Amino acid sequence: MTKFGIEFVPREPYWKIIYYAIQAERGGFSNLWVTDHFNNRNVYVTLTATAVYTDKITFGPGVTNPYMVNPVFTAQAIATLNELTPGRVVLGMGAGDKTTLEGVGVEVEKPLTAVQEAVDIFRKMTGGESVAYNGAVFSVTNAKFLFKPKGQIPVYVGAQGPKMLELAGKIGDGVLINACHPKDVEYAVNSVREGIRQGGKKPDDVDVAAYTSFSVHEDLKKATKAAVPVVAFIVAGSPGMLLERHGIDLKKAEEIRAALKANDWSRAFSGVSPEMIGAFSVCGTPEMCTDRIALLLKSGISQFVVGSPIGSNVREAINLITEKIIPQFKT
Amino acid sequence: MVTVKDKESTNVSNRKGRINMDYRKLSEMIPAEKWAVLSDKLIDLILTSKNDDRMPSQVANVILRQWQNESLKSETGLTALLQAAILLEPEKVVVSLNELQMTNVTEQVKELLKS
Numbered sequence: 067m068t069k070f071g072i073e074f075v076p077r078e079p080y081w082k083i084i085y086y087a088i089q090a091e092r093g094g095f096s097n098l099w100v101t102d103h104f105n106n107r108n109v110y111v112t113l114t115a116t117a118v119y120t121d122k123i124t125f126g127p128g129v130t131n132p133y134m135v136n137p138v139f140t141a142q143a144i145a146t147l148n149e150l151t152p153g154r155v156v157l158g159m160g161a162g163d164k165t166t167l168e169g170v171g172v173e174v175e176k177p178l179t180a181v182q183e184a185v186d187i188f189r190k191m192t193g194g195e196s197v198a199y200n201g202a203v204f205s206v207t208n209a210k211f212l213f214k215p216k217g218q219i220p221v222y223v224g225a226q227g228p229k230m231l232e233l234a235g236k237i238g239d240g241v242l243i244n245a246c247h248p249k250d251v252e253y254a255v256n257s258v259r260e261g262i263r264q265g266g267k268k269p270d271d272v273d274v275a276a277y278t279s280f281s282v283h284e285d286l287k288k289a290t291k292a293a294v295p296v297v298a299f300i301v302a303g304s305p306g307m308l309l310e311r312h313g314i315d316l317k318k319a320e321e322i323r324a325a326l327k328a329n330d331w332s333r334a335f336s337g338v339s340p341e342m343i344g345a346f347s348v349c350g351t352p353e354m355c356t357d358r359i360a361l362l363l364k365s366g367i368s369q370f371v372v373g374s375p376i377g378s379n380v381r382e383a384i385n386l387i388t389e390k391i392i393p394q395f396k397t
Numbered sequence: 398m399v400t401v402k403d404k405e406s407t408n409v410s411n412r413k414g415r416i417n418m419d420y421r422k423l424s425e426m427i428p429a430e431k432w433a434v435l436s437d438k439l440i441d442l443i444l445t446s447k448n449d450d451r452m453p454s455q456v457a458n459v460i461l462r463q464w465q466n467e468s469l470k471s472e473t474g475l476t477a478l479l480q481a482a483i484l485l486e487p488e489k490v491v492v493s494l495n496e497l498q499m500t501n502v503t504e505q506v507k508e509l510l511k512s
Contacts, residue, residue, distance in 0.1 A: 078449075079449045079452065079457075080457075081452065081454075081457035081458075081460065081461060082444055082449070084461050085440075085444065085460075085461065085464060088461075088464055088465055119461055119465050379441075379444075379445060380444070381440070381441065381444050
């Protein structure tokens with residue numbers, strides 16, 4: 067059965083996120099992801115509150131990075147969470163957002179190696195091993211927890227470029243793909259499958275999740291209005307190759323980038339075209355979103371993650387997904 | 398020795414205690430058949446409010462516990478929701494109560510806002 071995940075950004079206060087988390091769990095979502103950026107509220111505090119107020123939903127950081135947070139600390143936090151709610155915790159690990167990290171003076175160097183080493187260290191530490199690790203990015207001389215971590219914790223690797231996607235397929239129990247359009251998902255899944263093959267695993271061994279920018283409303287205009295700001299930022303941050311794949315005029319993308327840089331929101335948002343919305347979000351009425359999700363599933367994903375903005379009214383949007391979308395995929 | 402800070406802290410907790418009593422009285426005035434519809438409106442006001450910083454964590458925690466136990470539509474749930482909604486969106490609460498034709502409750506809320 068298709069899994070549905072939901073992403074929350076702890077820029078929102080904890081009580082809103084927990085309210086929605088309880089609602090999502092009751093509505094049939096199986097996974098909950100909380101983003102990790104230094105300029106929002108802390109991911110592990112938010113996840114701890116989630117653990118206390120929910121009963122069955124699987125949750126984890128979506129995603130943390132090894133530059134800002136040392137993988138030994140990540141292992142400690144996740145292992146502790148797994149004591150609180152055994153079997154419900156997963157780790158989402160990626161290379162991090164370059165712009166955000168540079169803002170705190172952290173350089174993103176050797177991202178593939180950093181992620182691979184971080185996952186290695188995480189698995190050894192949460193496996194209760196005494197760790198001596200001499201990697202190209204991380205070095206651990208002698209680390210062991212003074213408590214016994216419980217169980218194996220699945221690791222999802224967040225990936226976008228072809229090499230990271232391959233690595234994710236090779237080392238991950240799951241992969242989080244930042245993509246909304248079937249063309250991009252298909253492209254990504256091919257790279258992931260190559261990694262799965264290299265890792266000597268079967269495709270079903272790896273949960274491949276499309277981490278989407280999502281907006282649903284019965285009124286298409288309202289759904290679109292909510293998606294526009296998020297899509298503007300995605301377009302501004304996308305490489306030319308990706309924009310060209312969707313036939314997006316590079317000049318228009320550059321205009322949006324310049325407007326965002328100048329904090330001219332209205333100019334930036336007015337530059338977002340329907341093509342951009344279609345390429346970089348899953349947006350529309352419940353029926354339209356259902357059709358798009360069905361296409362993405364055909365492209366090879368096993369989990370669909372509903373990400374920001376979710377809708378103009380998040381509570382209503384979760385109800386729509388619960389009542390009109392998820393039931394379409396129950397077989 | 399009681400310091401100025403201690404006195405301020407005591408005053409704050411007394412105010413919160415008094416406010417809680419006021420909200421309890423308010424929710425007691427609401428007929429049971431309107432609990433569900435009012436609860437729904439108040440939740441929406443709270444979750445869409447831009448005045449997040451006005452939410453006291455004690456009240457937020459009560460709301461979450463009630464939501465977890467599926468009892469936000471009870472009198473206890475309504476008390477917490479009323480308190481939160483009036484702190485975050487006082488004018489919108491008055492509009493919602495008027496829409497539900499709860500004139501006496503509206504008047505009590507207006508009195509509470511004056512005090």
